[in-house]
Amino acid sequence: MRYHIDTIPVWEAMEKETACPLCALYQKCEETEIDRSLGGSVMEPDARIRVNERGICCKHHQQLFMMQNRLGHALLVDSHSKEHLKKLDQLNKLVPAPAAKKSIFGSKKDTSIAELADALEQLSTSCVICEDIDSHMQRYMYTFLHLWKTDTKFRKTWESSKGMCLPHAAEMLRHAAKHLNAAQQSEFAGSMMQLIKSNLAEDEKDLEWFTLKFDYRNQSKPWGNSRNALERTINRLRGLCIAPDAPKKD
Numbered sequence: 310m311r312y313h314i315d316t317i318p319v320w321e322a323m324e325k326e327t328a329c330p331l332c333a334l335y336q337k338c339e340e341t342e343i344d345r346s347l348g349g350s351v352m353e354p355d356a357r358i359r360v361n362e363r364g365i366c367c368k369h370h371q372q373l374f375m376m377q378n379r380l381g382h383a384l385l386v387d388s389h390s391k392e393h394l395k396k397l398d399q400l401n402k403l404v405p406a407p408a409a410k411k412s413i414f415g416s417k418k419d420t421s422i423a424e425l426a427d428a429l430e431q432l433s434t435s436c437v438i439c440e441d442i443d444s445h446m447q448r449y450m451y452t453f454l455h456l457w458k459t460d461t462k463f464r465k466t467w468e469s470s471k472g473m474c475l476p477h478a479a480e481m482l483r484h485a486a487k488h489l490n491a492a493q494q495s496e497f498a499g500s501m502m503q504l505i506k507s508n509l510a511e512d513e514k515d516l517e518w519f520t521l522k523f524d525y526r527n528q529s530k531p532w533g534n535s536r537n538a539l540e541r542t543i544n545r546l547r548g549l550c551i552a553p554d555a556p557k558k559d
């Protein structure tokens with residue numbers, strides 16, 4: 310079964326003791342997908358067709374751009390743009406007719422400018438990299454719950470972990486609603502709430518000390534675990550967005 314293959318990365322993410330194992334898995338998937346997008350898959354017909362059709366989001370274009378492979382990146386964007394030019398031709402029919410030409414009774418063929426806006430929005434919101442990462446993440450979340458259900462060592466590791474960031478906690482609980490029975494849901498949700506609350510409380514305490522360190526009276530006092538408290542707290546509240554969140558101590 311698929312979860313056997315995914316068991317290793319899920320365990321590895323738990324053993325990293327980061328603020329959120331799912332953020333760690335997301336980051337790893339993202340790096341792999343970015344590498345792959347400008348590597349061999351640039352020339353694979355199936356991958357090209359998908360990129361041409363779905364495009365790439367702003368965040369992932371930024372990451373591709375940072376890879377310094379301008380030719381590979383340009384090839385992707387060029388064929389995607391060619392595809393879009395064909396689609397834009399088709400969208401011409403959604404341009405509303407001038408009011409004077411419209412029938413006074415209206416017509417089923419009349420389109421509103423909002424339809425054109427919706428169609429343009431659809432051309433600029435999908436991302437193959439986001440979609441690929443998401444399909445990996447769905448499997449990882451399934452595997453996480455499977456391990457939590459069947460492996461007592463995993464459950465213990467989870468209970469002594471730093472929990473998850475709030476967005477991944479929400480996603481995980483939605484998965485739990487589908488894959489766990491009522492008693493398991495209660496136990497899992499209870500452990501989730503306890504972990505996210507105690508870890509946020511700890512981050513907040515460090516963050517408060519971080520702010521107090523700016524007071525000259527505290528200048529000579531030790532930073533303790535507060536140097537990266539701002540990054541850690543943001544990453545916990547919103548998911549990993551300011552890296553790295555490795556612990557730094559005096």
Ligand SMILES: [Zn+2]
Pocket residue numbers: 329330331332333473474475476477548549
């Ligand atoms: Zn997370």
Ligand SMILES: [Zn+2]
Pocket residue numbers: 365366367368369436437438439440
């Ligand atoms: Zn994306």
